[in-house]
Amino acid sequence: xxxxxxxxxxxxxxxxxxxxxxxxxxxxxxxxxxxxxxxxxxxxxxxxxxxxxxxxxxxxxxxxxxxxxxxxxxxxxxxxxxxxxxxxxxxxxxxxxxxxxxxxxxxxxxxxxxxxxxxxxxxxxxxxxxxxxxxxxxxxxxxxxxxxxxxxxxxxxxxxxxxxxxxxxxxxxxxxxxxxxxxxxxxxxxxxxxxxxxxxxxxxxxxxxxxxxxxxxxxxxxxxxxxxxxxxxxxxxxxxxxxxxxxxxxxxxxxxxxxxxxxxxxxxxxxxxxxxxxxxxxxxxxxxxxxxxxxxxxxxxxxxxxxxxxxxxxxxxxxxxxxxxxxxxxxxxxxxxxxxxxxxxxxxxxxxxxxxxxxxxxxxxxxxxxxxxxxxxxxxxxxxxxxxxxxxxxxxxxxxxxxxxxxxxxxxxxxxxxxxxxxxxxxxxxxxxxxxxxxxxxxxxxxxxxxxxxxxxxxxxxxxxxxxxxxxxxxxxxxxxxxxxx
Numbered sequence: 001x002x003x004x005x006x007x008x009x010x011x012x013x014x015x016x017x018x019x020x021x022x023x024x025x026x027x028x029x030x031x032x033x034x035x036x037x038x039x040x041x042x043x044x045x046x047x048x049x050x051x052x053x054x055x056x057x058x059x060x061x062x063x064x065x066x067x068x069x070x071x072x073x074x075x076x077x078x079x080x081x082x083x084x085x086x087x088x089x090x091x092x093x094x095x096x097x098x099x100x101x102x103x104x105x106x107x108x109x110x111x112x113x114x115x116x117x118x119x120x121x122x123x124x125x126x127x128x129x130x131x132x133x134x135x136x137x138x139x140x141x142x143x144x145x146x147x148x149x150x151x152x153x154x155x156x157x158x159x160x161x162x163x164x165x166x167x168x169x170x171x172x173x174x175x176x177x178x179x180x181x182x183x184x185x186x187x188x189x190x191x192x193x194x195x196x197x198x199x200x201x202x203x204x205x206x207x208x209x210x211x212x213x214x215x216x217x218x219x220x221x222x223x224x225x226x227x228x229x230x231x232x233x234x235x236x237x238x239x240x241x242x243x244x245x246x247x248x249x250x251x252x253x254x255x256x257x258x259x260x261x262x263x264x265x266x267x268x269x270x271x272x273x274x275x276x277x278x279x280x281x282x283x284x285x286x287x288x289x290x291x292x293x294x295x296x297x298x299x300x301x302x303x304x305x306x307x308x309x310x311x312x313x314x315x316x317x318x319x320x321x322x323x324x325x326x327x328x329x330x331x332x333x334x335x336x337x338x339x340x341x342x343x344x345x346x347x348x349x350x351x352x353x354x355x356x357x358x359x360x361x362x363x364x365x366x367x368x369x370x371x372x373x374x375x376x377x378x379x380x381x382x383x384x385x386x387x388x389x390x391x392x393x394x395x396x397x398x399x400x401x402x403x404x405x406x407x408x409x410x411x412x413x414x415x416x417x418x419x420x421x422x423x424x425x426x427x428x429x430x431x432x433x434x435x436x437x438x439x440x441x442x443x444x445x446x447x448x449x450x451x452x453x454x455x456x457x458x459x460x461x462x463x464x465x466x467x468x469x470x471x472x473x474x475x476x477x478x479x480x481x482x483x484x485x486x
Contacts, residue, residue, distance in 0.1 A: 009134055009141075012122045020117035024109075026084035027096050031131030032138075034071045035152050037063075037259065038128040038324065039384060042104040044095045046085065051078045058154060061384050063261060064303045067154040103380065107327050129259055129324060156303050249278055250288060253299060260323045261311055261384065262302030266295045267320035295319050307383070310337060313352040313367050314385060317360075323384065331356050332374050333387045335396050341387055342419055345410035347402070355388065355396070370396070378428075390414035391421075391428040394450075398432050408450040415462055422447065422462040423469030 017028040031041055039061050048057040055072050062068055081095070088097065096104050110128060118126045132153070139149050150157070252272050257264045269279050283289040289297040293312040296319070298304060305311060310333065315323070317331040331354040333341060340349035355370040362369055378392040388396065390410065397407045414420045429450075430443030438445045444466055451459040 009138055013131075013134060015121040016117060016126075019121035021113055023088050023099065024096070024113060024117075026080050028131065029077055029080050030073070030096075031128065032134050033077050034073050035132050035135035036071070037132060038106055039259075039381065040067075041096055041128075042094075042106055042109075042381075046093045046095055049081065049095060051082055054078050061382075063154070063305065063384070064156045066156045069151065069154045071152055105376075106324070106381065108376075110324075127324065157301070249274055249282070253282075253289070256322065257299040257302060259384075260315070261305035261308070262299050263292065263305070263308075263311060263315060264289075264297055264299060265315050265319040266297070268322055271320055307341065307385075310341070310352050311385065313364070314354065316364075316367075317354060317356070326386070328374050328379060328386055329357055331369075331386075332379050333385050334370060334374075335368075335388075335393065335400065338387045338393050339390075339397075339410050341382055341385065342390060342393075342414065342417075344390060344393070344413040344417075344419070345406060347397075347406055347410070372396075389424070390419050391424040394425060395428040395432060398429070398435075404436075404450060405453045408453045411447070411450055412454050412456045412458075416458070421469070422466035426466045 013028065013032045017025045020028055027041060030036065030044075031038070034056065036044070036056075036058065040058050043060045044056065044058075048059060050056070053072075054075060054077070055070050058067060058069050058071065085095065089101075092103065094103060098104050098108075106128070114128055118124075136149060136153070139152075252274060253264050253269060256268050256272060266276075266279060270276060279289070283291065283297055286300070288300050290300055292298050292308060293316060296312040296315050298308070314331060314333065318326065321330060333353070334355040335353040336347045336349040336351070337353040339345050339347055351366050351368050352364075353368045353370065355372055355374055357371070357373050359371050360369045374388065374392070377389075379386050379388050381387070391414075394407050394411050394414075397410070398404070411425055415422055415425070426443035426447045428443070429446045430441045433442045433446045434440045436446060436449065438449070444463065447466060448459065448463050451462065456462075
């Protein structure tokens with residue numbers, strides 16, 4: 001049975017790898033044979049890949065401390081990755097990149113590349129995250145130890161592995177049951193005593209025939225009435241079946257929460273088939289679900305993520321849509337909240353700020369929604385959240401009449417830490433130059449003025465870098481700067 005399962009999974013992965021664009025063949029194989037999350041695959045860098053030792057290091061994004069780990073992969077995958085890197089070298093030393101060589105934006109990748117390839121190969125619905133589930137299924141089918149599986153997945157505890165993937169161990173449970181059956185058969189003294197329970201010599205009490213835990217009370221009653229022989233009334237068995245139903249629900253919730261930092265919304269649970277009454281019972285005493293915000297809950301046992309309140313507020317913007325299915329249209333972290341997420345500047349971020357393309361309202365006093373389009377190059381995925389780039393943050397803050405010196409600190413921190421480039425800042429600031437008494441669209445002059453406010457010693461070098469970029473890009477119509485070149 002295990003061999004049949006393994007063969008079927010391997011065949012599906014091979015079909016998908018052959019069908020998807022050649023640039024992403026190694027992405028499929030790496031996901032299936034290392035168990036990395038999609039975000040971890042997108043952030044994997046070349047310098048964290050050791051093809052000789054057949055190991056890779058996961059350093060970002062980190063859901064928990066356990067997410068930082070080293071994963072060993074099969075020899076064939078080392079060959080696939082070597083061929084991939086030779087054919088598709090990307091910018092920023094990333095292993096998997098977008099077609100133009102930049103960072104892989106997962107929401108675009110899913111829509112433009114992944115789902116068409118799935119439709120043309122395996123046919124059944126499949127997410128990039130399902131590569132991780134496939135990895136676990138392959139390991140379990142091959143009899144791998146659950147602790148090793150937990151370590152490869154980067155789970156904080158083995159309990160998380162059982163909560164999410166416990167249903168895949170059902171075959172192992174059957175093997176254990178068969179072993180018990182064989183042990184019992186060997187231990188019976190004679191065929192005549194095969195129907196008696198040992199230790200009950202004075203009463204003719206027979207063993208209960210094992211029922212599947214999918215058989216709930218009505219099925220159990222019909223079975224009891226249909227029997228013509230005495231049966232041991234073992235009521236804890238029914239409580240066990242009820243516990244299994246509860247475990248199944250918790251497993252569904254855990255699957256939702258795994259890629260949402262341990263968080264799940266009521267709307268997502270209902271969409272996944274969890275009845276409202278069941279959800280209410282699990283949330284009633286806080287033993288399974290802990291309320292974080294209205295309609296947003298934290299799964300007990302999962303580590304509480306950093307910026308939990310911000311993440312919960314973001315999930316509330318589109319509560320029925322899972323984090324991995326979101327697009328920038330459902331809200332991007334921006335303004336002070338975005339600066340705090342990067343660790344830039346010193347502006348307090350006690351209000352959660354998001355930017356959306358259309359007007360929205362919120363009843364929360366600690367949430368502020370801004371209406372403005374966010375271009376595809378104006379945001380990135382940071383710590384699992386869509387966040388505006390520092391250059392966009394600076395422009396947004398100045399539009400909202402933020403203190404220029406505070407904004408200048410954000411800019412200097414971002415350039416110094418390598419989060420954005422001087423030329424990109426000059427581009428974003430260009431429409432605001434006239435507001436500060438400078439020549440219209442002269443973003444370079446505004447950038448210089450802001451950096452001089454904080455007296456950063458690198459100002460001259462950064463301005464030279466921005467100016468050289470404008471000179472380099474002046475011949476390209478597709479990337480022409482919005483600022484003056486002087």
